[in-house]
Amino acid sequence: MNDNLEKEFNVGGNIESALSGQYELKANNILKEAWQLTIKNFLSFSPTIVLLIVLQITIFVVALKMQLGDPSVIFKIFEESAESAQVQNIIESVLIANFSYEVISAPLFAGVCLMAMRHATGFKTQIRHILKGFQFTIPIMLMTLMALMLQGIAGMVLPFLSLYLSMAFSNAVLLICEKRITPMRSLLLSLRGVNKKILTITAVYALVLLMFFAAALFYGIGLIFVLPFYFHIKGIIYRDMFGIRLKVTHSGGNSLNSKKTQSQVFDA
Template sequence: MNDNKLIVGGSLTDALTGKYDFSLKSVIEQSFNVTKNHLGSLLGGFLILFGINVLMVLVLINFFSLESFENSLELQFLTSIIQAVINAPLLGGLMLMGIKHSVDIKTKTTQVFDGFQRLMPLIVVSLIATVLNIILTLLLGQLHPNLGLLGSLYLTVVLALAMPLVIERGVSPLNALYYSFRITHYKLPKFIVLFLLIMGALFLAIIPFGLGLIWMLPMIYNLIGVVYKEIIGVTVIEKGRPEPSDNISI
């Protein structure tokens, strides 16, 4: 039997014209249920990401003192750029895993490295988003520190779908950033509320010695996958096998 491609969920064409909607309650409930079934692989992926970032910090500390980090905006900017480059393919891998989970496709921890298949586009998206975030935060921060935080919040929300579009659909970096900006603005208040709910949940997860992060961090990326599925849709290949988690793949 030939494999058949199909879209599960929303439509990119409809999303770009604002013809979509999603329920905050529904996507959170779906994400919770998805995380129950697909926790281990994402958790393992986060441990890999965490380990690489710890190694990066140790390397930087060998070259620069903590005092120099605190007193040099240039060094902080450089560190953010390095972090954006190193993390981009791994974050892309985590997002792809969350997207697969949204359509009940099982993943393995090693699939966190799948982002390297789209290495340069993911790095370009990450660099542009990081630079824009830094510039907007600094400019608005000159007026008032809270405005800088609001600017960072705004960019984080409106560009949230860029990496998923690159890793799942193969959209070019500039188009992915534009599409994400355009799509999110149709329902911007709802996206902001969802982001604030995530931040609140993360804060609560940190309280019990950080143990809640074991659940919350994977759930966030499953949530991204669910939202992406509901709005843009996930391209899957139907293979005609008996188990739902085995008969489709991205």
């Protein structure tokens, strides 16, 4: 007879501890572990990152082409003879295209975040796991839409407020996928959780931002390391802040001692 016994447990923090700030989050530990995970999963994770970038660029170009017809007209911004009305139209088209690609590619972005979260619990992933975010397509796209609107409004008041909200909402996508929380509540919980450890998280993301700038100076080659590093940081912070639910399955019968462990989002 084959009997399966399942037991769920939590790795890291939980919603209650995240909102109260009763958990440990050290910048040095986050950066060290994120780098270790980046090196450990480099060969399997980097192709997924490249795939994400290619798909995002494709979506952006298509959205821009729908706005301008010929994307090459964007270079007219740098021409002295360009009319102000034409320049304004190009800028608006770029902003709309950027907005479109972020919303449309949000499920793919979520899939990569889930893969990094899985690495933070000691599991490996495959390229196909980038599709795991599609089961949450509607709530993720709604959350992304709301976050971008709030960041845009905040940016019109003070530019740095947009950066702050981007950081404050950084856990929302995983809260939707892993905790099955609604879009608006995920934004609120992420905001409240980040505010409890604002100094540590700001220091970590400030370093990541500097790394992005440094990578850009070297023709973007360094992004092959910085991007996986960034996603692993997101996974580690989420794990330590909100926790990750795992399920252990003990199989009975002829395989009494066998055991499988899986996250709530990923298949066994």
